[in-house]
Amino acid sequence: MDIKNLIFELCSSGGVSGSEEPAIEIANKYLNNFAEVSTDRNGNLYAVLGNKDADKTILLDAHIDRIGFMVTDINSNGFVKVDKCGGIDVRVLQDSELVLQKNNNITGIVCCLPPHLSDGKEDKATPISKTWVDFGMPYDEVKKHIKIGDVLTYHSVPKELLNGRIAAPALDNRCSVAALIRCAEILSDYDNLKYKVVVLFSSQEETFGTGAKTGAYKTDADEAISVDVSFASQPDISGQYSKIELAKGPMICISPILNREMSDKLISIASDNKIPYQTEPISGLTGTNADHISVTKGGVKTSVVSIPQRYMHTTNEVIDIEDVENISKLIAEYIKCGGAFDD
Incomplete structure (x- = not known):
């Protein structure tokens, strides 16, 4: 699999x-090449592989939605008013080129x-409340x-x-989607998986977390790993993220809301398999789907990478x-080892 081309294809698609x-x-x-795939009414995609009759289930989650905009008004001169759909950074918005999701031939500035x-x-x-888009039409x-x-x-x-390195829109979180496909x-080449594995590409994380909430409830997993992006060092970043580097491995999160046994097992597997990794300590909620998944039903042992x-x-x-x-390899090795079930 050419993972770069997969990421580029995912990032070039809509999916607000x-x-x-x-x-x-x-x-x-x-995913149809590796698993049984289905969707649900909330826009989630599920892919099931491994031992489908096993008593234990491991859920692998990555949100597949991207930030975007919704049309809220059209004035008499043809300018289109928009509001944010997700966490839009208005600092980089002015003079940006936008495209209509239902028709890629219609773009505006x-x-x-x-x-x-x-x-x-x-x-x-300029605040989003004063943001208009020019499509060049009356x-x-x-x-x-x-x-x-x-x-x-x-x-x-x-x-x-x-x-x-690559640059693209919507790498949050299409690179994680690509990682779980990989x-x-x-x-799929491993014949001795002990457990049922469910890949969930969840909807609406950028707005309300609907997909993870309903998807985790439906899956009823025993363990879950939520895959997302987090902050790497760049100019003017201080604190712990100033030490996080690109190409130095996935970030294994440690948080009170997460299962420490799983985090420790991921660290141990990375070390044993010489997979580079970095740690991300967060003293509260993670800001990822894990915050929803971990409290589903009676609770799910959850980690974030x-x-x-x-x-x-x-x-x-x-x-x-x-x-x-490397994040694909780490999670695959974790599952091959039986997750944290055997510890």
Whole structure:
């Protein structure tokens, strides 16, 4: 599997929270080669492999939705008003190119007031409440193509950088989706899996966590690993994330809401298999789907493993391909060893 091309394909698709179908279609295409795949009414995708009759189930979760925008108004001049659908960073929004999810041929530019006409406070980001998009069409033409409630995404092409790094929109969290597809491929060649393994590509993490909540309830797993991205070092970052580096391995989270036995087992497996890793101590909630999964039904033993990322929630998020491959290997080895069940 060419994991870089898989990530590029996933990042080039739509799939704003609540409208994940384009990304689900791509993931379905790949997972069908390794597992039994199904979907549900909330937009989740499930892939089942391993011993389907086992008493124990391990859930592997990665949210598949991406941040985006929803159309809320169209004025008489054809400018389109949008609101954020997920954690949009308004600092990088002005003059961005957006694309209509239902028609990739329709793109627009976020309106940006020239500094010559500003009030001298152009260093302040324009709030989303004052954000309009110019599609270059008059009102009558805009109404033919764009409806209230339509969703848009950033229009940016994935790029290969030097030193094994890539830049793309929606690497949060499509690189984690790619990692679990790769993990499924690795596990499909292993004939002695003791447990049922369910891969969940969950919807709506960027808005409400609906997919993880309902998906975890449906799966009723004994253990779960949630895969996401987290912060890597860059200029002006201080504290613990200033020590997290790209290409130095996945980040194994340690948190009160997570199962310490699982975190320790992941660290032990990484060490034994010479898989590089980094630790991410968080003293409260993790800000990932694990916060929902761990309290599902009577509780689920849960851990979080993350891919280091720079420039989160922008059009050019940056990761290293090596970290994606290593997180796939780590989780596959964890499952081959029986998770934390045998400890």
